[in-house]
Amino acid sequence: MDAKNVDKIPKGFELNDIELEMKTQRSKMKQNIGDSFLESKTILINTFDNGKEVRINFIAETDDYDGSLLNSHSHIIAKFLRGEYCLTGGSGWWKYEFCYGKSVNQFHEEKGEKRIVINLGKWNLDHHIEWIQKDLSRKPKPGKTPKQVWHYYSSGDFCELTQRPRTVEVKLKCRYDPSNPDSVAIYLMEPRTCEYILGVESPIICDLISNVNEYGIFQFTNEE
Numbered sequence: 001m002d003a004k005n006v007d008k009i010p011k012g013f014e015l016n017d018i019e020l021e022m023k024t025q026r027s028k029m030k031q032n033i034g035d036s037f038l039e040s041k042t043i044l045i046n047t048f049d050n051g052k053e054v055r056i057n058f059i060a061e062t063d064d065y066d067g068s069l070l071n072s073h074s075h076i077i078a079k080f081l082r083g084e085y086c087l088t089g090g091s092g093w094w095k096y097e098f099c100y101g102k103s104v105n106q107f108h109e110e111k112g113e114k115r116i117v118i119n120l121g122k123w124n125l126d127h128h129i130e131w132i133q134k135d136l137s138r139k140p141k142p143g144k145t146p147k148q149v150w151h152y153y154s155s156g157d158f159c160e161l162t163q164r165p166r167t168v169e170v171k172l173k174c175r176y177d178p179s180n181p182d183s184v185a186i187y188l189m190e191p192r193t194c195e196y197i198l199g200v201e202s203p204i205i206c207d208l209i210s211n212v213n214e215y216g217i218f219q220f221t222n223e224e
Contacts, residue, residue: 076204077204077207077208077220078220080100080204081100081101081208081218081220082101083099083100083101083102083103083123086098086099086100087184087186087200087202087204088186089184089185089186089187090106090186090188093108094106094107094108094188095107095108095109096186096188096198098170098186098198098200100123100218101123102122102123103119103120103121103122103123103153104119104120104121104153104156104168104170104196104198105117105118105119105120106118106120106188118156118157118166119156119157119166120153120156120157120166120167120168120196120198121152121153121154121155121156121166121167121168121196122153122154122155122156123151123153124153124154124155125217127152127154127155128151128152128153128154128215128217129215131152131154132150132152132215132216138150138216139214139215139216140212140214140216142214145209145210146209146212146216147173147174147209148171148172148173148174148209149171149172149209149212149216150169150170150171150172150216151169151170151172151216151217152167152168152169152170153167153168153169153170154167155167156168156194159193159194161193161194162193162194164194166194166195166196167194167195167196168195168196168197168198169196169197169198170197170198170200171197171198171199171200172200172202172205172209173199173200173201173205174201174202174203174205174206174209175201175202175203175205175206176203176206177203182203183202183203184200184201184202185199185200185201185202186198186199186200186201187199207220208220
């Protein structure tokens with residue numbers, strides 16, 4: 001699966017700012033070409049005083065998802081839910097790996113050298129439920145198919161700066177591009193030291209998000 005990636009986003013740049021800018025840019029893309037969509041493009045979102053740039057890689061997309069991935073790749077979805085099929089992304093020095101129901105890692109590797117890995121969080125259902133219950137707005141609304149769900153991964157590698165384990169909130173959102181059905185978008189934020197937000201947008205999520213329980217956990221059965 002080819003990944004369309006977003007570099008790690010610096011501290012001080014809020015998730016709402018990113019989402020607002022993404023909506024604005026997508027709206028412009030639609031207005032420019034009517035009912036069709038542009039090909040994937042990278043947009044400069046902001047430049048910080050230190051010269052760090054935040055760029056979002058936009059993937060052409062449509063709302064007309066027909067469940068084609070579920071119909072033709074149910075074995076991939078089953079492996080994804082078992083944590084055996086991981087999604088990776090990132091175009092900077094650090095890359096990111098999301099293994100559903102297992103862990104979130106950031107890593108760096110070069111040919112002939114040992115892979116450097118930092119675990120940002122591990123899956124623990126009890127910790128996730130406790131996190132959801134602290135803020136019930138994180139729960140999916142009953143009777144409605146959510147546009148996105150949030151999962152909490154805790155007990156990551158120890159952070160020297162905070163003297164606590166790392167944690168990461170994972171935002172899982174449906175994104176489908178009929179011209180590139182295997183496309184994935186991944187970005188990472190660090191709003192607080194060693195507390196991360198990982199955004200994952202993929203057609204795999206489209207097949208799962210309509211069937212979640214009260215805690216946003218995907219419910220899917222498949223006989224292989």
